[in-house]
Amino acid sequence: MGRDEEDLVAQSLTKVFGAGDTAVEAVRDASLSVRAGEFVAIVGPSGSGKTTLLAMLGGLLTATGGRVIVGGTDISRLNEAQRARFRRERVGFVFQGFNLVPYLTAEQNLLVIPSISGKLDGQMRARAGQLLQELGVKKRARHLPGELSGGERQRVAIGRALMNDPLLVLVDEPTSNLDSERGTEVVRSLAEEVKLRNKIGIMVTHDRRMLTHVDRILEIADGRLHSPESSP
Numbered sequence: 166m167g168r169d170e171e172d173l174v175a176q177s178l179t180k181v182f183g184a185g186d187t188a189v190e191a192v193r194d195a196s197l198s199v200r201a202g203e204f205v206a207i208v209g210p211s212g213s214g215k216t217t218l219l220a221m222l223g224g225l226l227t228a229t230g231g232r233v234i235v236g237g238t239d240i241s242r243l244n245e246a247q248r249a250r251f252r253r254e255r256v257g258f259v260f261q262g263f264n265l266v267p268y269l270t271a272e273q274n275l276l277v278i279p280s281i282s283g284k285l286d287g288q289m290r291a292r293a294g295q296l297l298q299e300l301g302v303k304k305r306a307r308h309l310p311g312e313l314s315g316g317e318r319q320r321v322a323i324g325r326a327l328m329n330d331p332l333l334v335l336v337d338e339p340t341s342n343l344d345s346e347r348g349t350e351v352v353r354s355l356a357e358e359v360k361l362r363n364k365i366g367i368m369v370t371h372d373r374r375m376l377t378h379v380d381r382i383l384e385i386a387d388g389r390l391h392s393p394e395s396s397p
């Protein structure tokens with residue numbers, strides 16, 4: 166697999182919600198590229214288009230214009246079923262809030278997708294254990310989400326997103342429920358996983374305090390992406 170096949174390239178992405186007088190242009194002409202092993206933050210205020218952009222990059226939302234190429238696949242050309250497969254196999258999402266299953270333990274939350282898809286085996290269990298270890302929550306593996314702190318829950322959600330060994334890891338406001346110190350630790354763990362496992366990591370956030378462990382920062386305002394002056 167060539168280097169370029171591992172990259173994410175988005176070209177002139179646009180998303181318009183609605184039509185006519187009530188149309189909202191949530192993302193306008195956004196272009197970016199990110200390499201495997203790179204952890205990029207997109208920072209902007211609430212309503213600036215962050216979640217919309219992330220959803221298009223991960224094939225959850227179809228763009229009104231432009232295209233997204235991930236690992237050599239132009240996802241804008243995929244049909245619905247192909248996009249579902251792309252998401253399942255190549256993308257790990259960590260959404261705002263945690264979305265953990267409340268009556269399953271931390272470990273079971275990592276194993277829920279493999280068990281639904283009939284892939285639960287020793288290798289998957291070992292993988293879950295390894296991820297919980299790397300994320301510093303191995304000791305909490307048998308606990309329910311309600312028994313974990315916010316930071317621990319977020320680490321479990323990150324572990325779950327990494328279970329399918331995705332090329333692309335997309336993270337939406339991972340620290341919104343955490344204090345500054347816990348938030349920074351969670352972002353550092355994310356950065357470490359992106360490096361260790363050579364993922365394309367993209368995090369969106371409104372919180373500028375969370376930008377310490379990222380390789381590169383892009384800013385978004387009113388749906389438009391910018392590189393701040395300090396960025397190469």
Ligand SMILES: Nc1ncnc2c1ncn2[C@@H]1O[C@H](COP(=O)(O)OP(=O)(O)O)[C@@H](O)[C@H]1O
Pocket residue numbers: 182183189190191209210211212213214215216217218
């Ligand atoms: N499904 C939708 N229908 C209509 N407007 C939407 C929808 N989703 C988002 N928007 C609008 O698009 C803009 C960007 O939203 P969003 O991407 O959620 O921003 P952020 O994540 O930065 O807070 C906002 O003006 C929002 O109201």
Ligand SMILES: [Mg+2]
Pocket residue numbers: 215216217337
């Ligand atoms: Mg959002």
